[in-house]
Amino acid sequence: MNLKEVKEGIKVGIPIALGYFAVSVAFGVSSVQSGVPFWGATLISLTNLTSAGQKAGVDVMAAGGSIFLIVLTTLIINMRYFLMGVSMSQKVEEKMPMWKRLLIAFGITDEIYAMSMSRSTHLTGSYMAGLIIPPIFGWTGGTLVGSVATGFMPSILAEAMGIALYGMFIAVIVPPSRRNGNVLLGVISAVILSVAFTYAPVLQIFSEWSVIIITVLVSAFMATFFPVKEGADNE
Amino acid sequence: MSNGYVFLSIAAMAVTTYLIRMLPMAIFRKKIENRWIKSFLYYVPYVVLSAMTFPAIFTSTGSVLGAASGCAVAIMLAYFDKGLLTVAIGAAAMAFIVQFAGM
Numbered sequence: 001m002n003l004k005e006v007k008e009g010i011k012v013g014i015p016i017a018l019g020y021f022a023v024s025v026a027f028g029v030s031s032v033q034s035g036v037p038f039w040g041a042t043l044i045s046l047t048n049l050t051s052a053g054q055k056a057g058v059d060v061m062a063a064g065g066s067i068f069l070i071v072l073t074t075l076i077i078n079m080r081y082f083l084m085g086v087s088m089s090q091k092v093e094e095k096m097p098m099w100k101r102l103l104i105a106f107g108i109t110d111e112i113y114a115m116s117m118s119r120s121t122h123l124t125g126s127y128m129a130g131l132i133i134p135p136i137f138g139w140t141g142g143t144l145v146g147s148v149a150t151g152f153m154p155s156i157l158a159e160a161m162g163i164a165l166y167g168m169f170i171a172v173i174v175p176p177s178r179r180n181g182n183v184l185l186g187v188i189s190a191v192i193l194s195v196a197f198t199y200a201p202v203l204q205i206f207s208e209w210s211v212i213i214i215t216v217l218v219s220a221f222m223a224t225f226f227p228v229k230e231g232a233d234n235e
Numbered sequence: 236m237s238n239g240y241v242f243l244s245i246a247a248m249a250v251t252t253y254l255i256r257m258l259p260m261a262i263f264r265k266k267i268e269n270r271w272i273k274s275f276l277y278y279v280p281y282v283v284l285s286a287m288t289f290p291a292i293f294t295s296t297g298s299v300l301g302a303a304s305g306c307a308v309a310i311m312l313a314y315f316d317k318g319l320l321t322v323a324i325g326a327a328a329m330a331f332i333v334q335f336a337g338m
Contacts, residue, residue, distance in 0.1 A: 022323070030295075036236060036241060044249075047249035048248055050252060052280070052283055052287065053248070053252060054248070059287070060244075061236065061240070062236075064236075067247050070248060071247050074252055077279075079255060079276060079279060080280055081256045082258065082276070083267065084256075085256050085260045086266060088259075088260060089260045101261055105256040105259075105260040106253060108260075157331065160330040162296050163292060163306070164326060166288045166291070166306070167309040167322045167324075170292075170309040170310055170313050170322060170326070171312070171313045171318070171319045172280065173288070174313035175313060183281050186282050186285075188285075190283075190285035190286045194290065199290075211283065211287055215282050215286060218282045219275045219276075219278040222275075223272075223275040227270050228273060
């Protein structure tokens with residue numbers, strides 16, 4: 001353990017942890033409202049450390065979907081971490097032992113990945129420990145607080161918080177859609193299909209599967225007809 | 236929701252998510268060069284989040300009007316590049332105000 005490296009990691013990890021805390025309170029509230037017990041919501045956050053994948057998993061659970069569907073949904077939604085893992089594996093110290101690699105892998109999230117990549121030097125185990133551990137506490141702690149507090153807070157407040165996670169998703173979708181017409185096209189296609197799956201009588205049969213079907217269809221269509229420019233750094 | 240189902244679901248999610256993160260760190264350390272795969276994975280997050288958010292966001296609170304107002308606020312804040320947290324809290328605050336006003 002190199003204390004100086006740990007401290008540097010923590011400096012970056014704390015702001016991420018605070019943001020995670022606030023968002024995961026909303027995740028905890030919405031999970032309990034979907035029928036997941038508080039310990040379940042907290043355990044999901046502790047073991048998954050991801051927002052969209054967890055929310056999608058809880059949606060499937062609320063619909064009583066099969067374990068197979070839960071695995072498939074999680075797989076599709078979190079597949080981007082695979083790409084991040086590939087570039088992360090090239091940024092860690094070359095001689096890093098396997099057990100450290102295995103531990104760091106657990107902490108790959110959009111935000112932690114972005115901060116790791118913006119570091120000018122290679123990533124050490126100590127730095128990554130400082131960067132990853134605070135967000136784990138923030139994310140899990142917020143979920144615990146939110147899921148336990150749901151029962152005590154006025155229902156109007158709990159209900160209003162149901163929208164917070166979606167607000168965060170909008171914050172991820174909108175800025176790139178504004179700058180990149182292809183992303184906007186993908187977003188609009190996904191929204192139209194999703195509305196169709198929700199309301200069209202024939203498609204409603206597949207509503208549990210809608211997120212997977214839409215994701216695969218639209219992303220494959222976009223990748224085929226509007227591939228991203230070669231050499232552009234998209235992550 | 237039975238405890239067994241909750242537990243199994245969580246285990247399935249956790250194992251799947253960890254494998255996705257772990258395999259490239261431990262085994263496949265080669266850069267992915269295939270343009271189609273890279274493009275596919277580039278679009279996935281935006282498509283997933285769009286499909287999850289719409290139309291579900293409109294029924295995410297106690298009133299459709301509150302949710303729609305929160306959604307509008309979120310899109311506006313995001314359009315002006317406000318951070319994730321600001322957008323999330325802005326949307327919830329707006330939904331709360333509209334609901335509190337009894338609309």
